[in-house]
Amino acid sequence: MSSQRFDAGVYGRRIAAARSATAQAGLAGLVITPGYDLRYLLGSRAQTFERLTALVLPVSGEPTVVVPRLELAALRQSAVTDLGLAVRDWVDGDNPYQLVAAAMGGAPAATAVTDSMPALHLLPLADVLGVVPVLATDVLRELRMVKDAAEVDVLRKAGAAIDRVHARVPEFLVPGRTEADVAADIAEAIVAEGHSEVAFVIVGSGPHGADPHHEFSDREIQIGDIVVVDIGGAYAPGYNSDSTRTYSIGDPSPEVAQQYSVLQRAQRAAVEAVRPGVTAEQVDAAAREVLADAGLAEYFVHRTGHGIGLSVHEEPYIVAGNDLPLLAGMAFSVEPGIYFPGQWGARIEDIVVVSDDGAQPVNNGPHELIVVAV
Template sequence: MEAAFGPADFASRMERVRTAARESGIDAVLVTPGADLRYLTGYDAKALERLTCLVLPTDGDAVIVVPSLEVPAALVSPIAAMGIPIIGCTETENSYSRVAGLIPAARHVAIDDHMWASKVLRMRDAMPSVDQSAAGPLIEPIRMRKDEREIAALRRAGAAIDHVHAQVPGLLRAGRTEREVGRDIAELIIAAGHVSVDFVIVAAGPNGASPHHDLSDRVIQQGDAVVVDIGGTMPDGYCSDCTRMYSVGDPGAEYLEKYAQLFQAQQQASALAAPGVTCAAIDSAARDRLAEAGLGEQFIHRTGHGIGMQTHEEPYIMQGNELILEPGMAFSIEPGFYDQGRFGARIEDIVVCTEHGVESMNNQTRELVIVD
């Protein structure tokens, strides 16, 4: 397995964010625990009621403020290897005032998009004369364009979740509940190399018509089509996400015909995806194909979402998004149809935009797998 990302990677990422902030007239970027902090520093900090905050001035060195009890964890993270000063705050100290004191001349700060609202408000109280804006426009364009090592991480994640899907047919049979199958899948996700199970959707029969159905005690019946949408996070922080379709026995001619149309829609959208193509155009490729087959009204969500250190991030493959694809952008292509009260289906691959098209991170069959 390729080595984990190191201090040089994180320093480069921070410098790119610092440059973007400077060009936007922002004096500092404030980042609390979540995907942005891990992306920039490698520190997978706990999101707590106590404040952990990376202070990234546009002119000056980065500093991180953490609760005193979290200092040992910060010291064994890449933060220490990068030489970023770690300031521990006791229970009685005002950590927000401490952050404000680190950037006394700031007039405009960017706040990471996932900072809790309560913390945003306390930052405002600590810096009442300082303008605040979202840091997403600074960080998202950088995270959205993956480098070769990030793409390799997504390949590993895709291979791991493919390994799980390869074992799903052995778990499905009439008489088992969705919850029983889901429990087995969760164990397989960890066994395949993930460090966490982010979601397990097992939606049988009519439950398949709910795109984000979770797990239930519904007993799987003979003839049920089963949506299995699963994903987790790998040790390096990169995520997997893949949906495949199964049927316990023959699902019937009508379902097979609709599935064939969905298969073509997913293939058509994947074939179109390439540098220079807009996100909206990819969505239209899948949506128009399903509409031609009379399934347009049953396709009730966007065609895809970006993926990386979060399962859902930019770019979003949807109508109205005129963002032009570039090499390194990673996203799902996952059209579906949902016939309420009857059944549903979705086919999902994670793909990465290359110089000439896309590379799929998922390579298990996209055909309907019929389990006898």
């Protein structure tokens, strides 16, 4: 595995699985433009421009990459060459959509496209194909949700790296420093501990901790604050970490300690509910029921979790109403929280991978309210 992508065999198996799923869906083929789906299938970090780049996967016929000639060099960083895929390059003045149609076999046929395809490519492609494509989401959904061994290995490394960052957070949480000061130190640590880039940093102190999507501000850390620290980064070749821990600047009040202990039980209950065959909404309910029994249900204002991989947020979503049965290899966050507007908040988040008989967390830091000595 290079720092940019997995070995070519990984992508060869993914392309074969995608073509098989396409056939089972009764479609003639897939057209995948730059984005997470293309990165998943080819290891390509190509970006979307006004010039079309696309992987064409017909059910009958050979996979073909349509690419502007001026992007050929960048394409070679993907698995295209190692896999021996056909490449059809084009220059300004050519019609790349006709190249896609030719790779699909020429006749109008039911085609699926990645959900990130821009309209500036979708509309002319539909015109040339003679049919309006459908979204490939359902075709690629299960493939991307169920992680293979290579992906799980990287998620574990990313989880260990972000655990090392959390272990350093108490040294940054000094009263009088701002959330922004702390966030800058954390961002530097995310890279220093092995990530290729920072995905996000949330430092929510005191009343800011009651906003689940607060980022950071110029508010100064104060003695007595409860601080929510939610952080993550991309780990080569691009899989994300995401972990939240909650810190107390000095000893917490008895009420805070008691309510936090309920949250800790809720998070543990949700993790313990994870196993193949259990639905996503049942995991959500496991966390919610513990909080409800303690009278804290109204302070848990978001879903229990989200899938993770090449994207920080992807399927499966661990939320009420999602009756999707879990499968071994699925990876997602388990992150209940409690939020008291204008006062404080807390969240505990681990990434877990569904195993044959339960959940294997990739995060192994302490779940207790972490007291920072002052």
